[in-house]
Amino acid sequence: MNSPLTDALPVAQPPGEHPFDQALHLAAQPDGGMQAHTHASYWNMVGPYGGVTAAQMLQAVLTHPQLLGDPISLTVNYAGPVQEGPIAMQAMPLRTNRSTQHWWVTMSQPDAQGHPQVCTTATVITAVRRDTFSLDDIAAPAMPDPNTCERFDTTGAMAWLQRYDMRVVQGALPTLWDDSGKDSITQLWVRDNPPRPLDFAALAALCDVFFPRVWLRRARHVPAGTVGMTVYFHASREQLARQGEQHLLAQASAQAFRNGYFDQTAQLWDSEGELLATSHQVVYYKE
Amino acid sequence: MNSPLTDALPVAQPPGEHPFDQALHLAAQPDGGMQAHTHASYWNMVGPYGGVTAAQMLQAVLTHPQLLGDPISLTVNYAGPVQEGPIAMQAMPLRTNRSTQHWWVTMSQPDAQGHPQVCTTATVITAVRRDTFSLDDIAAPAMPDPNTCERFDTTGAMAWLQRYDMRVVQGALPTLWDDSGKDSITQLWVRDNPPRPLDFAALAALCDVFFPRVWLRRARHVPAGTVGMTVYFHASREQLARQGEQHLLAQASAQAFRNGYFDQTAQLWDSEGELLATSHQVVYYKE
16 A cells, blocks of 8 residues: 555535535525535546536435435536536426436536536436345456555545545556557456545446546547446445445446547446446547 | 238328338427327337337437537436327537537426426437547457348237347347346347338437346346436447448347346447447336
8 A cells, every 4th residue: 555645625624524525515505406616625637527526416416305215327418617616506306206206407607708507417317226136147357355456656646536545456547658558448446535435426426437448448648538427326225334435346448439439338346246336438539 | 031010100101201210200399399209100018119219319409400410429218108199309409519519308298287297308419520549349249140040020019129120149038937047138130120221310219129138137027117228329420321221230238137227238239240339228127
């Protein structure tokens, strides 16, 4: 294990509160919406880490007074840049059935003329779940104990990377950008840093933790960014509680790179090898 | 090859027009929306085939005067039943960037009190695509020539099944519902029936052509229905034109069955083994 990470927290936040919980603070607004805020501890190169944006979109539903059940599906579309500062959010239950609910969520910020402009959209499906026939139909990969794996050194890295404890087993970020890439699969152990008990919002954020597959497949560093991400939640609250602060087993690979966009398919298992979530992305790349 | 299918087309439609094109007719409305209509030739058990609903959602974007580019991503959420009859649709470009566009699409029908009620929602991402580094990172399965494969007999089947020419190579619908299922993978050749040149809307519809994975995995017939589906479009117009009316190679499997919902991951290749689309679903099952 290397690089103990000791980021200073933003001064305006309650001391001791986890930065992820700080990022999930949504303040109710008079128009029925909520106000979120970008968080310095989850800053990416030119905007917030997409995973924390996804978590905020989900949190707007999970904290809504009309919520029915637990999340089944989240689809986030990253429509435009999110600027540092406050974010206006709306979460609307469009259809409530007996055991399922369909949500529409938006994030907006003022454009150059001060008019609200949509920067992120999401649909969320929630449901009251019941015990049924259940099984995983894909096996978790064999992985060494996370405590025996070297921790990814995030010293000097972008802020959001410092918010995760990552131990890559296969498919690390290339160190030589020499066009020698052969596949697009990454397997790692990952958890929040500092450790934090797993919940649905954190699980959504963790689904975006992988660097762009095109970098790995090509061993070439090209501009790339997620345009849309879907998360299917298999976990129950009980499974999340059992997982607690332990490392998740995470795997991602691409299926196709084509004309500026590639897809990523990902699986996140708990420390016992049971699926927590499966996730998919479509990602822009420049060349 | 068996069961030549000779459905009578609905009388009100122009003779000779393919039923899929009939189903895609969207009539402009004074409020800026469009009116679609359910189509008898794509009827499922208690509503329209979900694939044709997805195609209608996409078509509302593809025929919109403000459209930029070609589809990259489509996520459809099946929020409630679609009743036989007219459907009010709205397609809104929420954000237009230099080369990408983000859309919000809804279908509504009157509730018991005559008020509009959302029954289907979709987000669509479109983009102007450019030539870049491109490759498929998964291989198409080895498959026999479609002309040597037995065609699935849809005599007496639900209407929508008669709209597809399906030749299953692996993972056919169980004939014995005896709880003997061992896996969830299906591989088949499929095209429209009668044959029709492939386009983006037809490709979206084809992504929903698989019967519920839970039936195969368990060899047990339980109530099941798709709640949400995402399609990532890898194909260009040129690839679609090359494919024409030939059979697509389609594959689907589940990753997890859990507490009433399972996920399905699917790939559709062209007749030369190049990916056209990858797709994902979350599907309800009763027990």
